[in-house]
Amino acid sequence: MLLTEKESKSITDKILSYVKADDASVGAGSEKLSHLRFAQNTFLTSGQRESRNANITVWIGGKRGTSSTNDLDDASLKSMVEEAERIAKLAPIDREYLPTLGKQTYKPVNSYVEATANISLTNRAKAIGDIISECEKTKVIGAGFHVARAQTSAFATKNGNFGFEPTTSVSLSMTARTADGQSSGYFLRSHFDVARLDTQRIAREAVRKALEGRNAKTIEPGVYTVILEPQAVADLIGNIAFGFDARNAEEGRSAYSAPGGKTRLSEKIFDERISIYSDPWNAELPGSPSAQAGLPAQRIYLIKNGVLENLVYSRFWAKQATKEPTAGPVNTIMETTAPISTAEEMIRSTKRGILISRFWYIRSTDPRTASLTGLTRDGVWFIENGKIQYPVKNFRFNQSITQMLAPGNVEMVGASERVGGSEGGNASLLPTLKLKAFNFTSQSEAV
Amino acid sequence: MSFSRRDFIKTAGLTLGALTLPSWIYEAQAATNATIDVNKNNLADAALSTAKKLGADYADIRINRYRLEAVSTRERQVQNVSSGQNFGFGVRVLVKGTWGFAASPIMTAAEVVRVTGEAVAIARANSVFQRRKIELAPVNKVSATWKSSFQKDPFEVPVDDKIQFLLKLNEAALAVKGVSFVNSSMAWVNEQKFLATSDGSRIEQYLIRGNPSFTVTAADRASGDFQTRNSLIEAQSAGYEYIENTDWLGDIKTAAEEAVMKLKAKTVEPGKYDLILHPSHLFLTIHESVGHPTELDRALLWEANYAGTSFLTPEKTGKLQFGSKIVNFVADRTQPKGLATVAYDDEGVEAQKWHLVKDGTFVDWQTTRDLAPLIGKNKSYGCLHADSWGSVPFPRMPNVSLEPAKSNVTTENLIGDVEKGIMIFGRGSYSIDQQRYNFQFGGQTFWEIKNGKVAGMLRDVAYQSRTTDFWGACDGLGGQSTYLIPGTFNDGKGEPGQSNAVSHGCPSARFRGINVLNTAAKTQS
Numbered sequence: 001m002l003l004t005e006k007e008s009k010s011i012t013d014k015i016l017s018y019v020k021a022d023d024a025s026v027g028a029g030s031e032k033l034s035h036l037r038f039a040q041n042t043f044l045t046s047g048q049r050e051s052r053n054a055n056i057t058v059w060i061g062g063k064r065g066t067s068s069t070n071d072l073d074d075a076s077l078k079s080m081v082e083e084a085e086r087i088a089k090l091a092p093i094d095r096e097y098l099p100t101l102g103k104q105t106y107k108p109v110n111s112y113v114e115a116t117a118n119i120s121l122t123n124r125a126k127a128i129g130d131i132i133s134e135c136e137k138t139k140v141i142g143a144g145f146h147v148a149r150a151q152t153s154a155f156a157t158k159n160g161n162f163g164f165e166p167t168t169s170v171s172l173s174m175t176a177r178t179a180d181g182q183s184s185g186y187f188l189r190s191h192f193d194v195a196r197l198d199t200q201r202i203a204r205e206a207v208r209k210a211l212e213g214r215n216a217k218t219i220e221p222g223v224y225t226v227i228l229e230p231q232a233v234a235d236l237i238g239n240i241a242f243g244f245d246a247r248n249a250e251e252g253r254s255a256y257s258a259p260g261g262k263t264r265l266s267e268k269i270f271d272e273r274i275s276i277y278s279d280p281w282n283a284e285l286p287g288s289p290s291a292q293a294g295l296p297a298q299r300i301y302l303i304k305n306g307v308l309e310n311l312v313y314s315r316f317w318a319k320q321a322t323k324e325p326t327a328g329p330v331n332t333i334m335e336t337t338a339p340i341s342t343a344e345e346m347i348r349s350t351k352r353g354i355l356i357s358r359f360w361y362i363r364s365t366d367p368r369t370a371s372l373t374g375l376t377r378d379g380v381w382f383i384e385n386g387k388i389q390y391p392v393k394n395f396r397f398n399q400s401i402t403q404m405l406a407p408g409n410v411e412m413v414g415a416s417e418r419v420g421g422s423e424g425g426n427a428s429l430l431p432t433l434k435l436k437a438f439n440f441t442s443q444s445e446a447v
Numbered sequence: 448m449s450f451s452r453r454d455f456i457k458t459a460g461l462t463l464g465a466l467t468l469p470s471w472i473y474e475a476q477a478a479t480n481a482t483i484d485v486n487k488n489n490l491a492d493a494a495l496s497t498a499k500k501l502g503a504d505y506a507d508i509r510i511n512r513y514r515l516e517a518v519s520t521r522e523r524q525v526q527n528v529s530s531g532q533n534f535g536f537g538v539r540v541l542v543k544g545t546w547g548f549a550a551s552p553i554m555t556a557a558e559v560v561r562v563t564g565e566a567v568a569i570a571r572a573n574s575v576f577q578r579r580k581i582e583l584a585p586v587n588k589v590s591a592t593w594k595s596s597f598q599k600d601p602f603e604v605p606v607d608d609k610i611q612f613l614l615k616l617n618e619a620a621l622a623v624k625g626v627s628f629v630n631s632s633m634a635w636v637n638e639q640k641f642l643a644t645s646d647g648s649r650i651e652q653y654l655i656r657g658n659p660s661f662t663v664t665a666a667d668r669a670s671g672d673f674q675t676r677n678s679l680i681e682a683q684s685a686g687y688e689y690i691e692n693t694d695w696l697g698d699i700k701t702a703a704e705e706a707v708m709k710l711k712a713k714t715v716e717p718g719k720y721d722l723i724l725h726p727s728h729l730f731l732t733i734h735e736s737v738g739h740p741t742e743l744d745r746a747l748l749w750e751a752n753y754a755g756t757s758f759l760t761p762e763k764t765g766k767l768q769f770g771s772k773i774v775n776f777v778a779d780r781t782q783p784k785g786l787a788t789v790a791y792d793d794e795g796v797e798a799q800k801w802h803l804v805k806d807g808t809f810v811d812w813q814t815t816r817d818l819a820p821l822i823g824k825n826k827s828y829g830c831l832h833a834d835s836w837g838s839v840p841f842p843r844m845p846n847v848s849l850e851p852a853k854s855n856v857t858t859e860n861l862i863g864d865v866e867k868g869i870m871i872f873g874r875g876s877y878s879i880d881q882q883r884y885n886f887q888f889g890g891q892t893f894w895e896i897k898n899g900k901v902a903g904m905l906r907d908v909a910y911q912s913r914t915t916d917f918w919g920a921c922d923g924l925g926g927q928s929t930y931l932i933p934g935t936f937n938d939g940k941g942e943p944g945q946s947n948a949v950s951h952g953c954p955s956a957r958f959r960g961i962n963v964l965n966t967a968a969k970t971q972s
Binding site: 001035065071083092095128141145257364366368373374394441445 | 879
């Protein structure tokens with residue numbers, strides 16, 4: 001059902017053969033998604049969806065129109081092209097139009113595994129069945145979601161470019177709750193290779209957090225030193241590499257804008273222990289080999305040792321600013337060049353602080369300072385004199401991210417590992433972070 | 448027998464009699480899909496008979512088409528105009544008390560048979576490890592067609608008219624001194640849904656909904672400050688008349704002035720305030736603090752791994768004081784203009800209206816056929832929904848609305864009785880915990896109230912509260928004249944994640960002594 005490269009090329013060629021417009025950019029994709037959801041230690045829904053799609057954007061005399069369809073027969077593709085051209089004729093001039101790219105060369109990435117694309121139903125059912133048995137044995141109530149996805153994405157332009165990207169991903173997230181409803185643990189991991197997804201570790205960690213989180217105490221909200229596990233970092237800033245838009249910064253409406261119509265480029269805005277970059281060829285976190293508009297993706301730094309190294313220029317904005325368009329980002333990798341600390345070392349060095357597993361329902365409250373609100377969830381522990389003392393109830397926080405990562409507020413950084421946001425978003429490579437100050441504004445009795 | 452898609456539509460029209468689809472759709476589909484076998488009743492027969500033959504105790508098939516059109520602009524230029532369509536089917540089966548589902552866009556009988564077999568295979572593989580069998584509440588067999596209420600089909604309105612409308616809005620905003628940027632857009636969705644179940648129901652529904660919106664930005668480049676004001680008018684189940692009969696121009700002119708005003712507005716002093724919440728703001732508070740916790744799947748831990756559970760539990764039904772005595776919430780899938788309004792849900796249960804909170808007491812739940820038996824009920828309230836042919840249907844929120852005061856209380860009446868307060872308009876930042884106790888909401892504009900009068904604009908406002916404390920603090924409701932029915936176009940829930948459109952009718956309302964914080968305050972000491 002997934003489109004092969006040859007089939008995809010045939011479709012994009014066919015679409016382009018129908019184009020009468022001056023310029024065109026087309027896409028053809030396919031997806032196979034298979035999931036199993038469980039809760040209350042029993043199976044809920046499980047299903048498989050196969051889908052495919054095609055889309056086109058055309059320009060006629062600089063006017064633009066876009067159309068899409070999931071019918072890939074000749075008549076539907078032709079109709080899609082005609083619809084886009086009809087729209088383009090009605091539209092005003094697209095002042096941001098730039099000719100589509102000609103032929104590009106993409107250095108391949110390894111992000112597709114056949115066993116992930118064709119996951120075994122019986123193996124999956126047994127793996128989840130085993131997890132439910134473990135929940136029953138440890139007297140917790142388990143809920144979780146196993147999902148495997150295979151996708152192909154092809155793109156082409158009237159000016160001769162073509163690219164084809166097959167990818168797979170598989171993830172398991174699990175929540176364990178104690179029977180009295182007073183404690184909850186969560187763990188999520190993903191990979192592009194199903195053989196690398198450790199389902200037993202995921203279940204074990206979720207159950208451990210639930211059991212160790214029993215008898216949580218209430219402590220006052222306020223400013224605390226915190227240790228954020230990679231999941232908590234992912235929930236807060238998992239896709240941070242995608243937030244460095246040059247246009248927003250230069251138009252004065254971003255946390256990276258500076259007074260006087262300037263930007264904060266080249267300023268040390270984050271602690272020197274923090275570097276953030278994008279790398280399509282990272283073996284653990286392969287990204288798309290193509291960036292915006294089909295530019296071959298490159299390894300690019302957004303933050304290097306705390307300094308704002310790059311803002312991201314779209315092709316249009318780069319032309320306005322007489323700069324090169326940015327060949328990324330395609331993923332988020334946060335690392336440190338400082339010595340790496342383990343979570344245990346971070347705890348041992350903490351006089352008074354809080355260990356946080358996960359955040360939830362995070363929303364922006366002030367884009368000027370990248371301020372967010374949200375809550376802790378599924379595992380919070382109070383640390384005193386270098387030891388975890390006891391679990392505590394959840395908090396709401398209000399926290400500026402630029403202040404959180406500012407020079408002096410990042411005390412220790414762990415090794416990066418692959419983790420995805422629990423509220424959605426792509427997986428990233430992120431470390432455990434120890435932060436000097438983090439602002440909790442109220443308590444939440446939610447479990 | 449193979450049918451063309453033109454035949455499919457004609458046959459469906461004859462079979463279903465009462466359905467009246469606009470003529471354009473015959474032409475569009477016939478033109479684009481002339482050769483595909485899509486006799487949906489034949490496909491339904493193939494799915495249901497295959498499921499039965501393979502041992503399914505229950506099966507349904509949904510054959511759905513979605514049409515989408517979106518126009519977006521910024522300042523004096525069009526950013527994008529797009530249109531798309533999406534067509535396919537999904538088969539759901541219950542085998543040995545275990546659900547299985549499979550979906551495909553290939554509309555042939557052979558594919559339906561193959562996909563039904565896949566759904567059964569998935570259910571059968573999982574049933575080996577199943578701990579508790581799914582049971583379904585009974586439902587009446589139905590044969591029906593239905594069309595949502597709209598006067599002017601937005602897909603028939605020329606794109607150029609939409610572009611000109613949005614650019615006119617932008618021009619009105621840019622005419623206000625101090626406005627730096629403006630974005631505006633409109634999105635339209637048309638769902639054509641066909642459902643056939645092994646209980647014998649065949650239901651066809653045709654829905655249209657729209658989501659126009661804008662954002663005006665005022666940036667002070669010298670200081671590096673910027674403020675935005677979004678539209679206060681929200682998405683609705685309506686046709687293009689919603690554009691033509693609503694004062695969008697008035698709202699964007701006000702928005703432009705208010706965005707500029709926000710740059711100079713007084714920052715709020717944190718503390719306790721009485722709040723007057725306009726329906727353009729209150730609807731989202733209702734959505735998060737009332738709509739979600741009364742979903743029975745959350746209370747029964749089905750959403751524990753994602754959206755969360757609920758502070759409400761079945762034993763609290765009829766007992767828990769949810770709010771003050773004047774607070775009444777109705778769930779209503781029949782409410783005019785409601786985004787979640789349908790005739791039947793996605794398993795053929797008729798749309799209904801019922802109380803969730805009555806005279807301040809929590810009294811009932813949102814249910815589906817597989818949820819109702821778990822609390823001893825023998826009928827579903829019809830809350831099953833899928834956002835696509837390729838998505839597994841699961842419990843989703845109906846319109847949940849706050850009843851207005853029976854007397855003609857105005858917003859001014861509510862303000863008049865406030866010594867120290869804030870009135871809030873519009874949807875802002877919103878966050879609530881996984882059991883729906885603790886929430887924090889911002890807004891678009893904030894107005895200080897002193898001694899019963901509006902004293903001026905505030906900024907950086909958010910309020911934090913606990914759901915039952917908050918609704919317990921409600922001591923004033925506006926009458927019908929203050930009632931609006933705003934809605935949200937994309938409410939996320941479930942795994943795999945799905946989007947639902949839902950409305951929340953409400954009047955202006957007053958809440959006493961709510962904790963307000965300043966979101967711009969330096970947070971670290």
